Amino acid sequence: MIDPDALGELELALPGRVSTTAEDLTLYSRDQGPVLHPVMPGAVIRARSVGDVQAVLRWATRNAVPVVSRGAGSGVSGGAHATAGSVILSLELMNTILAINPDDETAVVEAGVVNADLNDAVAVHGLMYAPDPASYRWSTIGGNVATNAGGLRCAKYGVTRDSVLALDVVLADGTLVSTGHRTFKGVAGYDLTALMTGSEGTLGVIVGVTVRLRYLPVAVHTLAAFFDDFTQAAAGVLAIGRARVQPSILELLDGRTLEALDVAHGSDLRRRGGSLLLVRTDGYGAAAEAEAIRAVLAGLGAHVSDAGSEEADRLVDLRRHSRGDEVDDLYRVGEDVAVPKSQLVHYVAALEAMARHHRVNLKVVAHAGDGNLHPTFWVERHEGERSQERLEEALDESVRCALDLGGTITGEHGVGQYKRRWLxxxxxxxxxxxxxxxxxxxxxxxxLNPGKAIVA
Incomplete structure (x- = not known):
């Protein structure tokens, strides 16, 4: 419980920025991840400037009040869930693109800039911001940096950390520091920019980001390879790697995911196969690379369709929505493990066996180019408490199995609150x-965001 006098002090310091309405407290109390212990924050602060953020953290330090910072709340690991006695510090209104430097191939943005908005702004210069999480149309750059978000183009361009050059960060006591550099290379001192990237708001509040931009591809070429089952499609991923061709996007969807997409979007993907391997190449060699991949996958028995640009965009967009719009809860959990690519086939087979053994539903999508899988396990609500126990047992086994295969508990979503038990x-x-x-x-x-990201 926050002292009313302390809260009044904050409201006086930031007039119009602080809300305690029930609607706002509820709306900002969580992100898209499962809620283990629902908590309402004491207040929501919508910062409009770096000065606002500094004022909040100075106030929080004086009054020992926990601060949970957030962008759009698109995370799925509970990293932006309210904690006991906390205030929520939203940076969504700090959404100005401060500079675009086409010759340097960099941009400087406030933390609340939406990923898609930055890409729209730099496209006119023939550039792009490479990280593209599925939520790119509404997730913020600051949130992407805080979680070291990934996305579909990770196979070629890496995760968010690979595109972050410098950060402006407000520390717990309100001090503003700048880390990193605006050059592509720089090794002076400890790499605090890399440390802050992926720290999930536990070390400081990111207020500004200098990002590296990439060349907007002059051409893209997309292949849709339909296999009879998911295990065969996973084998296709290894075959592409052995051919030494580097796709920009390499995504894997199982039959249950295709069925869900067909129902939601009126497509006919499931009729065309039991699993889909979606491959995109880009750049001047896109057509030649796609043709090499086509030959490899056809040799494995896949039905490979060469999609035109309109169909390609549709398939990629459907993949972005393949996780579904449901918010995770105690009955439905989407996971984020990663395994070495050589273990994809084994892990996929193990997941299917787990689902049968624990009598839970399963659908799987994967950023197959880097071994990052998103299995979603769920049970029916009407089955009651025992169904939740089966779900938890399946989740635990899936994580144990990924680790046994040389993997990790999270490839891009972060630890947040939900995955701390597995850390x-x-x-x-x-x-x-x-x-x-x-x-x-x-x-x-x-x-700063207590109870998240690390085990203290």
Missing amino acids: PWEQSGEILSLQARIKQVFDPLGI
Whole structure:
């Protein structure tokens, strides 16, 4: 519970920025991830400037109030869930593109700039911002950086960290610091930019980002390869790698996902096969690379359609919506494990066996180019409490299996609140302790997004 006098002080310092309405408290209390313990924040602050953010953190330090920062709330690991006695600090109104430097191939943005808006702005210069999470139309650059988000183009262009050059960050005591550099290369001192990227708001609040831009491809070519089953399609991923051809997008969808897409969008994907491997090449060599991939996949028995640009865009857009619009809860959980590409076939087969054993529903999509899978497990609500237990058992087994195969508990969504229980399965006690000590340096009072990202 926040002291009313302290809250009044904040309202006086930031007139019109602080809300305590029930509607706002509910709306901003969570992101898209499962809620283990529902909590309402004490207030929501919509910052409009760096000065606002500094004022909030100075106030929070004086009053020992936890601060949960957020952008659009598109995360799916509970990283932006309210915690007990906290305030929510929203940066969504800090949405100005401060500079675009076409010759330097960089841009400087406030944290609340939407991913798609930045891409629209730089496209006129023949450039693009490569990271493209499925939520790119509404997720913010600051949130992308805080979670080190990935997306469909990760296979070729990497995750968010690979496109971040410098950050402006407000520390727990309100101090504004700038990390990194505006050059593509730079190795002076510790790489605090990389440390902040993916720290999920636990080390500071990101208010500004300098990003590296890439060349907008002069051509793209998309192939849709339909296989009889998911395991065969996963084998196709390895075959492409062995051919040493680098797609920009390499996505894998199972039959249950195709069925869901058909129902939602009126497509006929499931009729065309039991699994879809969606491949996109880009650049001057797009056509030649696509033809090489076509030959490889056809040799494995896939039915490969050469989609025109309109069909290509439709398929890629459908893939972005393949997770569905439902918010995760205790009955439906979408996971985010990654395994070495050589283990894709084994892991997919194991997931299907787990679903049968635990009597839970399963659908799987994957950023197959980098071994990042998004299995979604769910049970029917009417089955009651025991169905939730089966779901949790399946989730635990899926994570254990990924780790046994040399994988990780999260490829791009972050640990947040929901995955903290699995972090000690992956990281040693020494590493957990080191992370806790780093947290202590940046946030001695423990007010920045407590209970998230690390095990303190």
